[in-house]
Amino acid sequence: MSPEKPRVRFAPSPTGYLHVGGARTALFNWLFARREGGVLLLRIEDTDVERNRPELVDGILAGLQWLGIEWDEGPFFQSQRLPLYKAAAERLLGNGAAFACYCKAAAYTGGDATEEQEGEGDDEGPKATKSVACPCRDLSESDRAARERDGIPRAIRFRVPRTGVTRFDDAVFGPRELQNEEIEDFVLLRSNGIPTYQLSVVVDDIDMRITHIIRGADHLSNTPKQALLYQALGSAPPIFAHVPLILGPDRKRLSKRHGATSVGSYAEEGFLPEAFRNFLALLGWSPGDDTEFIRTSEMIERYSLAAISRTNAVFDRAKLEWFNTQYLQKTPVEYLLPYVEEELKRAGLWEGSQASQDPAWFARVVDLIRPRTRLLGDFTSWARGFFADDFGYDAEAREKFWKDERLPAMLEKLADALAALPEWNHDACDAASRGVAAAEGIKAGLLINATRVAIVGRAVAPPLFDTMVALGQKRVVQRLRRAAPLVLSPG
RNA sequence: GGCGCUAUGGUGCAACGGUUAGCACGCGGCCCUUUCAAGGCCGAAAUACGGGUUCGAUUCCCGUUAGCGCUACCA
Secondary structure (H helix, E strand, C coil): CCCCCCCECCCCCCCCCEEEEHHHHHHHHHHHHHCCCEEEEEEECCCCCCCCCCHHHHHHHHHHHHHCCCCCEEEEEEEHHHHHHHHHHHHHHHHHEEECCCCHHHHHCCCCCCCCCCCCCCCCCCCCCCCCCCHHHHHHHHHHHHEEEEEECCCEEEEECCCCEEEEEECCCCCEEEHHHHCCCCCCCCCCCCCCCCHHHHHHHHHHHCCCCEHHHHHHHHHHHHHHHHHHHCCCCCCCEEECCCCCCCCCCCCCHCCCHHHHHHHHHHCCCCHHHHHCCCCCEEECCCCCCCHHHHHHCCCHHHCCCCCCCCCCCCHHHHHHHHHHHHHHHHCCCCCCCHHHHHHHCCCCCHHHHHHHHHHHHHHHHHHHHCCCHCCCCCCHHCCCCCCCCHHHHHHCCCCCCHHHHHHHHHHHHHCCCCCCCCHHHHHHHHHHHHHHCCCHHHHHHHHHHHHHHHCCCHHHHHHHHHHCCCHHHHHHHHHHCCCCCCC
């Protein structure tokens, strides 16, 4: 008689990509499962034939994997479990908890979805105050038989009690209750035989022995319906835990309008999964103190539903980037290498490169560059010169550091001096460069800054002499000679 | 419209009846400095409003306001 292990689930619909809100819900479920030694299962809620896009499932799974969220069971597909829901609906029909509805779908819902907002002045006419009762609720047996005989499509609706209140407990929001008269006789099984969310979610959560439902707070208002269903189906409800929503900067629910919302796009943009996960975990949850950086193991250790906040959180891109910057700098280089390698491959800079042939050099260079990176893409954008010879010269950098007319000659002289160096190291490069500047009577800074642009094409780069060492003598000399005649030329 | 939820600096979180209301991002300044970052230091910046309860409210209760959610044969 061991107490049952907690069982939780993440249940996305394949109507879009894995978005940040879903990702956070998945993360919270995962943290909870790991914390409690429970099981996380994945369920694809694809009962909406219209919007369902099966090809998106792989992307959702990939997004979870990228985040390091692994599930223990599934994925299960609701579209493959239709008979189960249908049977449940019939059962409820049989014991009177539900009734057959022959209304035309559109007619009952009060027309189409046009919801004009225009008209100034006072607000429109009255809408129903309480839930509308479906006329089919109390159809006589003979009327029902008649409609059945006429072949009128039949949906199955739940018979919501007219009086009383429905209660449930929420681990985040506390005890909730709602007057039953506020709840409409919601549809369980559509006339096409496909279940609605309310039915399938409850049937599955019962069947899969889910103990804790951790999901977005947008489901809070519908939970009473589900509580009613648990009751009608003869099952004890699980523990609910609704997590606040993630909003855009305008405090509207996060959506495509706000730019990138799929986790895949953040991966492509060059965010590290650890950074993203750290950021996400702290949106709506906190370990209780001022902890900002939190290792996953510690997250799991300190996770609790009670610590989830009740207020919607605004997704702050700047803070996400800050997290990424921090991880890019503080994480061991070895961890970064595969990501940078991937980045170089995508940019076509990997094959046959020094980076691919000399792992030690690759690690050193990545370590040299990373203090200035914010996204993985920085390794191939401004740091391109470290991995390829075909880089351009940044316009702003030229404008700022290539305007002195003595520079072309200076760079040539520096190339000569560097080429003659018997030893190639930081101090030698330093001495040679300053020597040239002194000999020519210009400030070292002038030459140093111009040289940086000449050998990597950017003003943003690691300290010059470290850069020279990394690039190697031959390359530096070549690049100086190549750049010298370009210094004063336009564009 | 109805019902519900929420309310600490611009943002994310702390403080769960008694603190000079704390931390972080962002922002401004200074330092460091061959660029740009990073880093260090300093600074501006909040308890939505109004009533209660209490010796004492950010914290508990009520109202207002605002935001969000639900109100589909979407999930």
